[in-house]
Amino acid sequence: MSNVLVIVESDGSGPKAAALPGITAGQQLAAATGGQLHLLVLGASPDAAAQALASGGYGASAVHAIAGAELEPFTAEAWTDAVVAAVRELGVTAFGGTASSTLREVVPRAAAVLDAPIVTEITGVTGADAFTREISAGRAIATLKVSHAPFGFTARASDFAPAEPGSPATTVSALSAGSVSRRGATVVGVEKTQSARPALTEADVVVSGGRGMREGANFKVLEELTDLLGGALGASRAATDAGMVPADLQVGQTGKVVAPNLYFAVAISGAIQHLAGMKGSKTIVAINKDPEAPIFQVADYGLVAKWEDAVPQLVELVRAHKGG
Amino acid sequence: MKILVTVKRIPDPDESLKFAGNAIDTSSSKWVANAFDEYAVETALRMAEHIGNKDRLAEVIVCSVCPKDKRQHVTQFLAMGADRGVIVDADETAMDSQTVAKLVAEVFRREGCDLLVSGKLSQDSEGNEVAQRAAGLLDLPQASFAATLRWDRGANALTVGREVDDGVETKTIPLPAVVSVDLRIVLPHSVKNGATADDHKYSDGARLASLRGITMAKRKKVDVHTPAALGVTPSSHVAVAGVTAPEKRAAGQIVDSAQTLVNKLITEAKVL
Numbered sequence A: 001m002s003n004v005l006v007i008v009e010s011d012g013s014g015p016k017a018a019a020l021p022g023i024t025a026g027q028q029l030a031a032a033t034g035g036q037l038h039l040l041v042l043g044a045s046p047d048a049a050a051q052a053l054a055s056g057g058y059g060a061s062a063v064h065a066i067a068g069a070e071l072e073p074f075t076a077e078a079w080t081d082a083v084v085a086a087v088r089e090l091g092v093t094a095f096g097g098t099a100s101s102t103l104r105e106v107v108p109r110a111a112a113v114l115d116a117p118i119v120t121e122i123t124g125v126t127g128a129d130a131f132t133r134e135i136s137a138g139r140a141i142a143t144l145k146v147s148h149a150p151f152g153f154t155a156r157a158s159d160f161a162p163a164e165p166g167s168p169a170t171t172v173s174a175l176s177a178g179s180v181s182r183r184g185a186t187v188v189g190v191e192k193t194q195s196a197r198p199a200l201t202e203a204d205v206v207v208s209g210g211r212g213m214r215e216g217a218n219f220k221v222l223e224e225l226t227d228l229l230g231g232a233l234g235a236s237r238a239a240t241d242a243g244m245v246p247a248d249l250q251v252g253q254t255g256k257v258v259a260p261n262l263y264f265a266v267a268i269s270g271a272i273q274h275l276a277g278m279k280g281s282k283t284i285v286a287i288n289k290d291p292e293a294p295i296f297q298v299a300d301y302g303l304v305a306k307w308e309d310a311v312p313q314l315v316e317l318v319r320a321h322k323g324g
Numbered sequence B: 001m002k003i004l005v006t007v008k009r010i011p012d013p014d015e016s017l018k019f020a021g022n023a024i025d026t027s028s029s030k031w032v033a034n035a036f037d038e039y040a041v042e043t044a045l046r047m048a049e050h051i052g053n054k055d056r057l058a059e060v061i062v063c064s065v066c067p068k069d070k071r072q073h074v075t076q077f078l079a080m081g082a083d084r085g086v087i088v089d090a091d092e093t094a095m096d097s098q099t100v101a102k103l104v105a106e107v108f109r110r111e112g113c114d115l116l117v118s119g120k121l122s123q124d125s126e127g128n129e130v131a132q133r134a135a136g137l138l139d140l141p142q143a144s145f146a147a148t149l150r151w152d153r154g155a156n157a158l159t160v161g162r163e164v165d166d167g168v169e170t171k172t173i174p175l176p177a178v179v180s181v182d183l184r185i186v187l188p189h190s191v192k193n194g195a196t197a198d199d200h201k202y203s204d205g206a207r208l209a210s211l212r213g214i215t216m217a218k219r220k221k222v223d224v225h226t227p228a229a230l231g232v233t234p235s236s237h238v239a240v241a242g243v244t245a246p247e248k249r250a251a252g253q254i255v256d257s258a259q260t261l262v263n264k265l266i267t268e269a270k271v272l
């Protein structure tokens, strides 16, 4: 048996959009191992989400649900108990999902308990036990082979298309996790960044600003451009550290990795840690007043200008284009 | 209170990578401390020091799995202010993260520590797993990706602001526990230890070693263990089959105006 288990984060009624690339990685891995794909949903009442997954099919042979009050809100401690129980009960070869902040906490912890290796942030599945991933801020691509079952994986969302429903529907089975505990941890709350815009990692267009924007209020003009294009707002570390915009907008090695159709880097110098998060974008536009800025080396189109001049002009030109 | 901080050496990320055959050639690399571990040590020191008072609220022990003669990074952290060091003498580049985590967990147990502080990520291998693994092996609560931390000494607990995908999660964990730190933990107001004034403004980033610190570092104790003495057999279940340079992007063009840019995005790139 060489089945693959994908942990699917749900929004209560179905899979979160962010979970879908992880399912795709699971499908590819199951195809490579010749095994089945199993999906796992966790929560206080995961049934609705599990049903939605089962009727969508997603190429899975089975959907499993583990219910437990301790599983909501999410904690790595309680989720690990449930994931470890599921991996053991189902005897799967591989377990994982999208490299979200949730699974980046759970998969390593569960792997430790299972004495298992993991491959994190995979960008491709090249065999039943082989994966590609980026290292050293995207300056190298490693091919890794695992030699142990089970093993864990997390998949980089920008490298796997979201899985789509439509394959034959399947059924839901309830699994028991045995004892599940938060180990005394409590989640006081989550302060969510409110935004009507698409998620950074799912947007077709990303407009990012850097230190050269100087202050948060100046992002307004970038937001105008973003909204005209139906995109998401991003930022460099310098801009997030300075509190110009919320930290979850950071693009880069330690922020979000994005690969939109169109990426604007405005007043961003182009440090390797930033490039690691956006160099997979299809078209890159850089606007910087310094003609020597390294960002111009990866940009398809570079405009040497101050954002104060260039961005308002862009907004007007794009508005005219969209309107006409 | 004993705080164990894991610290790793990495090839200098500012040097360009050298590829040799199917691997990265680090034979002539300068080895430096992983940036996230500088932040981890800074976090522990901010917890330990009662600013404006001589009391130390905690002992800070830095722990590295590395060849014992490659301990420059450990010395650097002792100079920065850590109290002592523990080295597990082994070639960490030949073991997987589970082995590193087992060694760290065993040091934590033997030292009877109350808190493990790790960096969130190795800048070179980018596993993002050792801290979470150690928490699992020790069966302790964890708070990964910490951007803020408040130590409630009365309750013997930490309240951590964790950077998650869609915002900031606030999580309270009882000690003993494991924390991994993100970039913003070294901003001026990120760490509060309940003794130093809450509005104390630390300088931005990890502190540099002082001259006195560098002299003192030589006298600080560093224990060296072997993996065998810790009861761990190093192994690796993840092998690097090859490493290649990413494809270079084709050269782009500099445009002369916003108007030209928009025209090209419409007609050439066809993205507008």
Ligand SMILES: Cc1cc2nc3c(=O)[nH]c(=O)nc-3n(C[C@H](O)[C@H](O)[C@H](O)COP(=O)(O)OP(=O)(O)OC[C@H]3O[C@@H](n4cnc5c(N)ncnc54)[C@H](O)[C@@H]3O)c2cc1C
Pocket: A209, A210, A211, A212, A213, A235, A236, A237, A238, A239, A250, A251, A252, A253, A254, A255, A266, A267, A268, A269, A270, A271, A272, A273, A274, A277, A287, A288, A289, A290, A293, A305, A306, A307, A308, B035, B036, B123, B183
């Ligand atoms: C461990 C580690 C992890 C990191 N992770 C990340 C990460 O995930 N993401 C990230 O982004 N960084 C990351 N960094 C930081 C990175 O190294 C850079 O410091 C950062 O990206 C710089 O941000 P910036 O380009 O906005 O600022 P700067 O490098 O200061 O560049 C500002 C740019 O703005 C231009 N400018 C100034 N004024 C104007 C104007 N009026 N009009 C037009 N242009 C103007 C300047 O010419 C300059 O090029 C990390 C660093 C470390 C050590």
Ligand SMILES: Nc1ncnc2c1ncn2[C@@H]1O[C@H](COP(=O)(O)O)[C@@H](O)[C@H]1O
Pocket: B005, B006, B007, B008, B009, B034, B036, B037, B040, B063, B064, B065, B066, B092, B097, B100, B117, B118, B119, B120, B121, B122, B123, B125, B126, B127, B128, B129, B130, B131
């Ligand atoms: N060889 C090592 N010795 C000590 N600590 C390590 C070692 N490798 C990793 N770590 C710690 O684990 C953190 C996360 O690393 P990683 O899981 O490799 O991305 C690092 O920031 C270090 O604090």
